[in-house]
Amino acid sequence: MKRQFPQPSLLALALAAAFGPAVAAGQVIETETVEVVGNTPLAGLGVPKLHVPANVQSISSQQLEEQESLNLPEAMLRQLPSVNVNEIQGNPYQADVNYRGFTASPLLGTAQGLSVYLDGVRINEPFGDTVNWDLLPHSAIAGIDLVPGSNPVFGLNTLGGALAIRTKSGFSNPGSKIEVSGGSFGRRNLELEHGGSAGSLGWYLAADWFKEDGWRDYSKSEAKQLFGKLSHKSATGEADLTLTRAVTKMTGNGLLPESMYATRRDQIFTHPDQTRNDLTQLALSGRLWLNDTQSLSGNIYHRRSKTRTLNGDMNDDFEDGTYDGISNQESGANNRTRTTQQGSGLSGQWNLNTARQQLTVGASLDYAKMKFQQTQELGVVDATRGISEVGAETEQNALHGSTRTASLFVTDTYSLLPNLHLTGSARYNMSRVTTFDELNRTAPNLDGDHSYKKLNPAVGLSWQVVPALNAYAGFSQGNRVPTPIELGCADPANPCTLPNSMAADPYLKQVVARTLEAGLRGKLSADIGWNAGVYRTLSTDDILFVGTSTSAGYFTNFGKTQRQGLELGLNGRQRSIDWFANYSYLHATFQSGACLLAENNSSRGTAAECTASGQDDEIYVKKGDRLPGLPTHSLKLGLSWKATDWLRLGGDVQAFSGQYARGNENNQHQAGTYTDAFGNTRTFDGAGKTAGYAILNLNAEARLGAGWQLFAKVNNVFDKRYATAAALAENPFNSAGAFQNDSGDWRRETFVAPGAPRAAWVGMRYVFGGL
Structure with missing residues (x-):
């Protein structure tokens, strides 16, 4: 019936x-075609998007191509609500991506809170839960789903959301494509694609090459990415064998003091700052139909990555050291690291799909081992602010470790009524993190063996009130366990030099996040959709990195933090115009009081809660203080106009309010001269926060016929000067950029992450055979 x-x-x-x-x-x-989204990392049967009790956001491969985004972080920044980026590294492939106040970042030391999956394989690196955006094959992406909340089915690190990336196949994307582009910053791109099928066999291959000089000094970068997929598809099932290979050399020159930024925004603080990544990942996934309503899904993978870094930094021991006030000897240091990680895992699930129910029961096992080494070469900071006259290399840290996680999960979407859908989920995680100190065998050292267990539930309702109005509400809980880098850098008495130097490893608690979400979504007409939602996520025992100097600090559990907000969206199509408008409000705050080290904050040493212990370099963070690095308001507008059958013109606007700098967690820093409770008088520069900004980007595409396409884009059309992040730190250079031997002359400033100036690129694309 x-x-x-x-x-x-x-x-x-x-x-x-x-x-x-x-x-x-x-x-x-x-009625329209029902949009289905994945309800687990593995390919299952999926759930209609309107049955999901959360504001799931998606981007298709067509949208990625039309906006001519360089990579996934840029595409998410331009199109998805509640997403902003902090360009801490100053490299387009090394951005911190924030969603609802939670972060996926390639930078060790950043509190990670988003899980990222590529075709069902979790690509958060085991050593620090980091995400290396430069290793993702951009041209091979078929689409993404950004699943909000603390959805337990997506496993560890899903505190604020999960990003599920799907790749193309020869069945879905037959044909070939050659694309070349170039323009500002000496940027050159080459993309090659080929896909096809014969009977039950399909194949797909994508190769990307990126190289640029960068818009800042000493900022050359290069990325080579290869992705291949062999597919089998029949009436009884399907299977995909994929290979991901990437070799990259990224330069991320980081933050710049405001005084130097005002003089010339394309200069850098110190150099070199290089990260070399080498990745090989092999994965086999498949699905077997048992009957019309039941199927089995599974995958198995092996992932090997090698990361080498070279960071020219200030020597943290120079201040008050032997040469302070005498010469610049031993003023700088080359910090080198080498991290090798190997991860393997398998997962499987049983899927049931009936007229009233989509049920999935599954299990997964992931194991990773890593080896880490860090060395240092002391030298001098030269006239270019590079490190020269380096001395002998000394070993700072050497360890190996492992992580192991076994999980059981279940998720069920059940139709209580034809228009009322109940979703319940649960996942039980069992994790073990071990480290072995190869350099120091005397306690306290980096040896550690920590185990964590957690059962996370979720429940929600979706109600199709009338055909054009849907309401939803839900609760979810997720967790993440401390990583080896966090456990190895958790002693405030032994701060670490980031990105990787480590000392003793006190126990850290696992982070638990609980999210409440509710909203409405629907249609104003056949061509105009809208959504409005609210959410609140409360995190317990959040792991934060507390800075003790420009480049050092330690990890610690911090009571509670809260992210809550509002999302409003409107999108539509009128004849030849597609458009969207998204507004987000984020109120991200500390929910506990604590003393944190912040020696470059003007309010240091003034809070009675902290000075009682004799500390003059701490600030007091109280309940209600805003989390740094996150704008309160964001607005995104986009438009694509098909002017003729062969010409498309588009543009988008991103506008963000200001944000507090890292180191200004108490939101009290101000420029000026201040005296602390111990009688010490110091001068501080900068407001300790960034200003709001808005930028306009334009893009165009002309189809010239016979498979030829010409495209162009202009970013930051009005050449807006803006900063995407900031931190409080000490500047040892004068206004001319020369190193000052006497640390008494150093200035405490606000450092900013400069946004890129106006830039333009043009390219040609040749498509043949169906792509």
């Missing part, structure tokens, strides 16, 4: 009247 919606209730009729005649009771609305 054909399923019918029940007669609308009085509440439904009232809501229908409130939203206009388009949703009046009894009016027939033309």
Whole structure:
């Protein structure tokens, strides 16, 4: 029998009247293709998007191509609500991506809170839960789903959300493509794609090459990425064998003091700052149909990565040291690291899909081992602010370790009524993190063996009030366990030189996040959709990195933090124009009081809660203080106009309010001269926060016929000077950029992450055979 919606209730009729005649009771609305999103990292049967009790956001491969985004962080920044980036490294492939106040970052030391999956394989690196955006094959991406909240089914690190990335195949993307582009900053791109199928066999290959000089001094970068997929598809099942290979050399020159930024925004603080990544990942995934309603899904993978860094930094021991006030000898240091990580895992699930239910039960096992080494070469900071006259290399740290996580999970979406859907989920995680100090065998050292267990639940409802109005509400809980880098740098008495130097490893608690979310979504007309939602996530025992100097600090558990906010969205299509408008409000705060080290904050040594212990370099962070690095307001506008059959013009705007600098967690830093409770008088420069900004980007595409396409884009059209992040630190250079031998002349300043100036690129694309 054909399923019918029940007669609308009085509440439904009232809501229908409130939203206009388009949703009046009894009016027939033309139905659209049902949009399905994944309910687990593995490929299952999926769940209709409107049945999910959360504001899931998606980007298709067509949207990625139309916006001509360089990579995934840029695409998410431009299109998805509640996403902002902190360009701490100053490299387009090394951005911190923030979603609802939680971060996925390639930078060790950043509190990670988003899980990222590529075709069901978790790509958060085991050593620090970091995400290396430069290793993702951009041209091979078929689409992404950004799943909000602390959804337990997506496993560890899903505190604020999960990003599920899907890749193309020969069945879905047959044909070939060659694309070349170039322009500002000496940037050159080459992309090659080929896909096809014969009977039950499909194949797909993508190769990307990126190289640029960078817009700042000493900022050359290069990335080579290869992705291949062999597919089998039949009536009984399907399987994919994928290979991801990437070799990159990224330069991230980091933050710049405001005084130097005002003089010339394209200069850098110190150099070199290089990260070399080498990745090989092999994965086999598949799905077997047992009958019309049941299937089995699974995958197995092996992932090997090698990361080498070279950072030219200030020598933290120079101040008050032997040469302070005498010469610049031993003023700088080359810090080198080498990290090798090997991870393997398997997961499987049973899927049931009936007219009223989508049930999945599964299990996973992931094991990773890593080896880490760090060395240092003392030298001098020369006239270019590079490190020269380096001395002998000394070993700072050497260890190996492992992480192991076993999980059981279940998720079920059940139709209580044809228009009312209940979703319940749970995941039980069992993790063990071990480290072995190869350099120091005397306690306290880096030896550690820590185990963690957690059962995380989720429940939610989705109600199709009337055909054009959907309401949802849900609760979810997720957790993440401390990583080896955090456990190895958790002693305030032995701060670490980031990115990787480590000391003793006191126990850290696992982070637990609980999210409440509710909202409405629907249609104002056949071509205009909207959504409005609110959320609140409370994290317990959040792991934060507390800075003790420009480049050193330690990890610690911090009571509670809270992220809550509002999301409003509107999108539509009128004839030849597609458009969207997204507004986000984020209120991210500390929910506990604590003393944190912040020696470059003007309020240091003034809080009675901290000075009682004799500390003059701490600030007091109280409940309600804003988390740094996160704008309160964000607005995103986008438009794509098909001017003719062969010409498309587009543009987008991103606008963000200001944010507090790291080191200003108490939100009290101000420029000026201040005296602390111990009688010490110091001068501080900068406001300790960034200003709000808005930038406009334009893009265009012309189809010239016979498979040829010409495209162009201009970023930051009005050449806006802006900063995406900031931190409080000490500047040892004068206004001319020369090193000052006497640390008494150093200035405590606000350092900023400069946004890129106006830039333009043009390219040609040749498509043939169906792509």
